[in-house]
Amino acid sequence: MLGEKLKELRETKGFLQRQVAAQLQVDTAYISKMEHNEKPVSRNHLKKLSKVYSIPEAELLPLWLADKVLQVIEKQQYGIEALKLVLNKLDNDKSKP
Amino acid sequence: MLGEKLKELRETKGFLQRQVAAQLQVDTAYISKMEHNEKPVSRNHLKKLSKVYSIPEAELLPLWLADKVLQVIEKQQYGIEALKLVLNKLDNDKSKP
DNA sequence: TTGACTTGTCCTATAAAGGGCAAATGTAAA
DNA sequence: TTTACATTTGCCCTTTATAGGACAAGTCAA
Numbered sequence: 250m251l252g253e254k255l256k257e258l259r260e261t262k263g264f265l266q267r268q269v270a271a272q273l274q275v276d277t278a279y280i281s282k283m284e285h286n287e288k289p290v291s292r293n294h295l296k297k298l299s300k301v302y303s304i305p306e307a308e309l310l311p312l313w314l315a316d317k318v319l320q321v322i323e324k325q326q327y328g329i330e331a332l333k334l335v336l337n338k339l340d341n342d343k344s345k346p
Numbered sequence: 347m348l349g350e351k352l353k354e355l356r357e358t359k360g361f362l363q364r365q366v367a368a369q370l371q372v373d374t375a376y377i378s379k380m381e382h383n384e385k386p387v388s389r390n391h392l393k394k395l396s397k398v399y400s401i402p403e404a405e406l407l408p409l410w411l412a413d414k415v416l417q418v419i420e421k422q423q424y425g426i427e428a429l430k431l432v433l434n435k436l437d438n439d440k441s442k443p
Numbered sequence: 444t445t446g447a448c449t450t451g452t453c454c455t456a457t458a459a460a461g462g463g464c465a466a467a468t469g470t471a472a473a
Numbered sequence: 474t475t476t477a478c479a480t481t482t483g484c485c486c487t488t489t490a491t492a493g494g495a496c497a498a499g500t501c502a503a
């Protein structure tokens with residue numbers, strides 16, 4: 250999910266991977282993999298990316314987290330049930346902290 | 347979430363941690379930690395536990411997965427948003443596989 | 444051809460899993 | 474009020490997995 254967003258941002262801003270790579274001080278292959286969800290994006294890179302693309306980090310963070318969740322449940326049975334359990338629990342914990 | 351369930355199961359079956367520990371071939375401290383969510387439960391142990399307590403693994407798996415998800419989003423902002431994004435994506439992917 | 448991007452392979456460092464041991468604490472009964 | 478288990482907690486250790494990243498070679502479009 251994050252990958253697509255990053256690619257889209259880069260393209261609408263008209264940047265080349267080479268340019269973004271320079272800002273993060275990595276090579277272009279690394280950027281390519283981020284945009285294809287083949288490498289996780291570190292919190293640190295996420296922050297830099299939000300600067301490079303001039304958007305609030307808050308716009309990327311949910312996607313970033315979602316990818317991490319996705320990776321936990323992918324190829325696993327009961328993923329949806331698990332997510333619902335978690336949502337319920339969070340809801341529940343909120344009312345009595 | 348899983349910990350509480352394991353403890354409850356053990357108690358209603360009237361087992362001691364020592365007995366369960368023997369079945370899994372670990373020490374009682376390890377069982378205690380599982381029941382307090384202080385150590386993750388491996389898939390393998392989960393399977394054994396389902397046998398020890400004579401319940402289908404399917405009764406434990408969602409809780410087990412939920413704990414893993416929880417651990418990803420805990421102490422993180424936008425956890426709920428992320429979960430909702432994931433649920434949407436899964437829903438979406440289902441319709442066009 | 445050249446420049447942009449992708450893909451595969453490899454390496455290293457760090458973090459987490461899996462687990463033991465000892466000491467502390469809880470608890471019931473003699 | 475000791476004794477005897479059951480459980481919990483803290484600390485330690487080793488192994489495995491993953492993150493983070495480089496590099497080379499491949500593909501794709503103009």
